[in-house]
Amino acid sequence: xxxxxxQNPNPNPIEATPGAAARTITLKTADGEIFEVEEAVAMxxxxxxxxxxxxxxxxxxxxxxxxxxGSALSRVITYCRRSLEIRSMIPPATSEDATAAEAVQGEGDxxxxxxxxxxxxxxxxxxxxxxxxxxxxxLILAANYLNIKELLDFLCRSVALRIQNKSVEYARKFFGIxxxxxxxxxxxxxxxxxxxxxxVDED
Amino acid sequence: MEKNEKQRNRSLSNLPLDLIGxxxxxxxxxxxxxxxxxxxxxxxxxxxxKFAKYHLEHFIIQEKLxxxxxxxxxxxxxxxxxxxxxxxxxxxxxxSIESRELPESPIEFPTCSRKCLSTVYGFGYDSFADxxxxxRVVTFATERFETEVKLYSLGTNSWxxxxxxxxxxxNKSDGIxxxxxxxxxxxxxxx
Numbered sequence: 001x002x003x004x005x006x007q008n009p010n011p012n013p014i015e016a017t018p019g020a021a022a023r024t025i026t027l028k029t030a031d032g033e034i035f036e037v038e039e040a041v042a043m044x045x046x047x048x049x050x051x052x053x054x055x056x057x058x059x060x061x062x063x064x065x066x067x068x069x070g071s072a073l074s075r076v077i078t079y080c081r082r083s084l085e086i087r088s089m090i091p092p093a094t095s096e097d098a099t100a101a102e103a104v105q106g107e108g109d110x111x112x113x114x115x116x117x118x119x120x121x122x123x124x125x126x127x128x129x130x131x132x133x134x135x136x137x138x139l140i141l142a143a144n145y146l147n148i149k150e151l152l153d154f155l156c157r158s159v160a161l162r163i164q165n166k167s168v169e170y171a172r173k174f175f176g177i178x179x180x181x182x183x184x185x186x187x188x189x190x191x192x193x194x195x196x197x198x199x200v201d202e203d
Numbered sequence: 204m205e206k207n208e209k210q211r212n213r214s215l216s217n218l219p220l221d222l223i224g225x226x227x228x229x230x231x232x233x234x235x236x237x238x239x240x241x242x243x244x245x246x247x248x249x250x251x252x253k254f255a256k257y258h259l260e261h262f263i264i265q266e267k268l269x270x271x272x273x274x275x276x277x278x279x280x281x282x283x284x285x286x287x288x289x290x291x292x293x294x295x296x297x298x299s300i301e302s303r304e305l306p307e308s309p310i311e312f313p314t315c316s317r318k319c320l321s322t323v324y325g326f327g328y329d330s331f332a333d334x335x336x337x338x339r340v341v342t343f344a345t346e347r348f349e350t351e352v353k354l355y356s357l358g359t360n361s362w363x364x365x366x367x368x369x370x371x372x373x374n375k376s377d378g379i380x381x382x383x384x385x386x387x388x389x390x391x392x393x394x
Contacts, residue, residue, distance in 0.1 A: 144222055152225070165234075168241055171238055175223065177217075180243050181240070181243065
């Protein structure tokens with residue numbers, strides 16, 4: 001029952017157990033912290049992936065990440081590890097010529113998918129619970145720089161929820177923006193969309 | 204320049220505009236209209252037609268609401284820009300409400316000729332009712348180009364006939380912004 005999609009000659013265990021011979025990749029952050037990360041996790045970072053797909057690059061030297069701090073990278077790694085774990089809860093999709101036995105197994109897959117979805121929901125709710133707005137912004141920048149689509153998508157969604165029914169002033173504070181309208185301009189905009197301003201929290 | 208000084212004083216973790224765009228594209232349109240007040244850069248970002256298109260693709264999809272007709276998406280675009288304009292790109296949206304098709308709604312207009320000149324649809328968000336609405340305007344080949352106007356509500360999944368347009372709606376109409384009392388906004392645009 002070979003999985004035809006697996007072209008990787010070095011399949012890695014998704015969870016690195018202590019003492020296991022999983023390949024690791026070394027990353028060095030802007031503030032000089034060194035992280036040894038399981039290869040599977042590090043390959044979630046698009047930036048790292050393309051860096052190491054170039055055969056000429058040695059996997060032993062630490063890869064520099066000048067735009068990411070240690071604390072941000074630590075959170076990012078936590079997210080990607082957990083995300084991989086959750087994804088591994090779903091068995092790989094069966095091929096098109098699945099036998100009857102494999103088709104029956106598909107039902108179990110649905111259950112697994114549901115469970116995975118629930119796990120992801122809970123995990124994501126926990127993940128940002130105590131993060132300050134500044135931390136979240138730093139994570140967004142890191143996820144963007146490291147090119148981690150799933151994490152970036154999650155973070156953007158979360159920030160959108162945070163600012164959704166808040167005031168304009170809240171949004172300014174959150175993003176560290178100073179308003180640059182003249183009072184007349186601001187009054188004009190308010191007036192144009194007066195109907196849209198009903199029912200908004202004043203912070 | 205004073206503006207550059209202000210930029211330098213901002214905290215280091217402030218997000219570039221493209222990332223802000225990614226965040227804003229996940230917000231409903233009423234939020235975006237208010238957020239135009241944040242600053243000029245945001246106003247320009249939100250008013251940009253490219254952003255409107257990006258927002259349409261991302262926000263609507265998130266809401267699992269896409270319109271399955273070849274319609275020129277004017278309504279939200281119009282709200283973001285406050286100018287009635289015909290966008291220069293036809294956008295295909297897909298409407299599937301929990302995989303249900305819209306219920307049929309026969310034309311009731313009692314006219315002997317019953318010859319339809321055109322059918323146009325308008326799609327929009329009614330913020331007063333917190334509901335999505337679809338308007339169908341059928342124009343007949345009668346002397347005064349009479350119309351039949353029906354309104355579909357996503358909330359009730361039903362059509363009802365509403366007041367007809369006094370004038371016919373031409374086939375390739377530019378967007379018309381209808382601002383009635385019960386539906387706060389609907390854009391009308393031809394296929």
